Amino acid sequence: MDHRQLTERKTAEGYVLEELSEPEREEFEEHFFSCEECADEVKAAARFADNAKAVFGEDAAKVVAFPKPVRESPKSARWFRAVPWAATAAFAMLSSYQGFLVIPRLAGPQVASAVTLIEETRGELDQHVRRNGSFVPLRFDINTGQPSPRYVCELHKASGALVFTTEGDAPPEGQPMILLAPAAKLKPDSYILVVKRPGPAGSEVGRFSFVVDK
Amino acid sequence: MIGGRAAAGAFSAQFGLRSERGGRLYYAYTRGPLDRFHFDKEYVQRLTERDPDVERHFTAYFGDLLTIKLRSRLRQPQLVEDARQETFVRVLASLRRGNGVDHPERLGAFVNSVCNHVLLEFYRSDARSTPMTDDQAQPPDRQPSAESDLVSRENKQQVREILADLPERDRELLRMIFFEEKDKSEVCQKFNVGREYLRVLLHRAKLRFRTSMRKSARRTD
Numbered sequence: 370m371d372h373r374q375l376t377e378r379k380t381a382e383g384y385v386l387e388e389l390s391e392p393e394r395e396e397f398e399e400h401f402f403s404c405e406e407c408a409d410e411v412k413a414a415a416r417f418a419d420n421a422k423a424v425f426g427e428d429a430a431k432v433v434a435f436p437k438p439v440r441e442s443p444k445s446a447r448w449f450r451a452v453p454w455a456a457t458a459a460f461a462m463l464s465s466y467q468g469f470l471v472i473p474r475l476a477g478p479q480v481a482s483a484v485t486l487i488e489e490t491r492g493e494l495d496q497h498v499r500r501n502g503s504f505v506p507l508r509f510d511i512n513t514g515q516p517s518p519r520y521v522c523e524l525h526k527a528s529g530a531l532v533f534t535t536e537g538d539a540p541p542e543g544q545p546m547i548l549l550a551p552a553a554k555l556k557p558d559s560y561i562l563v564v565k566r567p568g569p570a571g572s573e574v575g576r577f578s579f580v581v582d583k
Numbered sequence: 584m585i586g587g588r589a590a591a592g593a594f595s596a597q598f599g600l601r602s603e604r605g606g607r608l609y610y611a612y613t614r615g616p617l618d619r620f621h622f623d624k625e626y627v628q629r630l631t632e633r634d635p636d637v638e639r640h641f642t643a644y645f646g647d648l649l650t651i652k653l654r655s656r657l658r659q660p661q662l663v664e665d666a667r668q669e670t671f672v673r674v675l676a677s678l679r680r681g682n683g684v685d686h687p688e689r690l691g692a693f694v695n696s697v698c699n700h701v702l703l704e705f706y707r708s709d710a711r712s713t714p715m716t717d718d719q720a721q722p723p724d725r726q727p728s729a730e731s732d733l734v735s736r737e738n739k740q741q742v743r744e745i746l747a748d749l750p751e752r753d754r755e756l757l758r759m760i761f762f763e764e765k766d767k768s769e770v771c772q773k774f775n776v777g778r779e780y781l782r783v784l785l786h787r788a789k790l791r792f793r794t795s796m797r798k799s800a801r802r803t804d
Contacts, residue, residue, distance in 0.1 A: 379782040379783070379785075379786050381789075382781075382782040382783075382785040382786050382789070383782055385651075385785065386760070386767070386781055386782065386785060387655065388767070388778065388781075388782075394655075395699075398652055398695055399692060399695055401648070402645075402648060402691035402692055402694055402695035403688070403689065403691040403692045403695075404691075408644075408648055408691075409793075410789070411648070411651060412647050412648065412651070413789045413792060413793045413796070414785060414786075414789045415647075415651045415733060416647075416733045416738060416792070416796075417742060417745075417785070417788055417789050417792045418761050418785070419733040419734050420733070420734050420735075420738040420739050420741070420742040421742050421746065421757055421758075421761050421762075421788075422761040422762050423734050423739055424739050424742050424743050424746060425757075425758045425761065425762035426762060427739075429762065528658075528659055529659060529660060529661060530659065530660055531660075553763050554762075554763075
């Protein structure tokens with residue numbers, strides 16, 4: 370393969386975008402394993418793509434601490450009944466909780482049923498989740514003798530592959546945590562949600578398995 | 584499974600490489616052009632003689648390339664890691680037996696060739712042990728692992744800044760391609776751009792990213 374032609378055609382980008390045919394892939398691999406310049410191009414493009422995917426994943430999945438219930442007056446009770454759940458949670462957070470996070474891409478009111486996940490330690494569980502709307506709210510308790518101000522949520526497929534990771538403030542004591550998982554990333558499959566303390570040595574505080582139904 | 588974890592452990596013990604994460608090889612994070620080393624006769628000689636600096640460079644340089652190559656073909660991250668380890672074990676063992684490369688500048692091609700053989704064996708082993716059914720026929724999972732050498736907090740911040748500077752359309756294009764993994768033809772049609780535009784977009788973003796990485800590397804040197 371002619372190096373100059375490969376560069377002009379942006380073959381490294383084509384390789385990372387998986388636009389090359391199999392013979393082209395093999396030929397390009399044979400080239401860049403011997404060409405430091407092209408190897409650098411491939412590494413940079415792949416590194417950008419992977420980190421972009423991680424960034425998009427963090428932005429799409431936001432961990433929301435479930436707020437303390439707002440004291441209901443007759444007027445507000447009517448209001449809560451009238452407004453869909455997701456918008457209700459957003460307004461309740463604005464009014465009663467300091468550490469709320471802006472939920473991106475929640476373009477309008479949506480109705481969603483939160484699924485309560487039970488931890489795996491309580492025996493084999495058969496928890497099923499259905500995808501309705503843009504987000505799937507997953508609600509779970511964090512049971513630990515050493516609470517952390519923030520937690521990391523990692524969603525893995527049962528095979529071990531990471532789907533996304535995100536981090537958020539801990540909920541008030543006694544309250545569950547809610548992860549708004551983007552429905553687009555929850556294809557029908559088995560998943561494991563791992564909740565950990567932040568940091569490279571962050572210890573695990575919870576593990577929840579569930580199945581997304583077709 | 585050929586080699587795999589057993590190979591990794593044997594590799595660490597036999598070749599004396601510094602290892603972390605429960606015995607797995609540690610790959611130095613490559614931030615810029617590796618102009619300290621050239622794949623010449625001296626390099627191969629020092630690699631054969633277990634020079635620690637050369638070994639670190641070797642695993643760092645080819646580690647990322649092997650990951651990128653393997654994950655497009657193997658379904659599970661663990662298989663990618665095992666194949667990578669096995670490739671390194673075989674390459675170094677071959678060099679130290681004197682069966683290595685006749686031309687040192689072909690070292691990279693040799694690594695690629697060994698990797699191809701390892702892949703073939705993995706395919707055969709996988710086919711024998713796990714018969715494919717229609718339900719199992721899924722494309723390789725290319726999700727970046729939380730422990731992937733290609734994803735780091737620093738890189739994510741650099742990419743975040745680059746993405747923030749992009750026009751909304753380009754940012755959305757990249758999101759649909761890399762995060763939502765939509766079909767590229769459909770995405771191009773939706774945004775009324777040609778397939779070549781995707782390469783140009785990635786090319787420009789990559790250039791900015793590489794500049795940012797090199798600046799960062801200079802700051803920490």
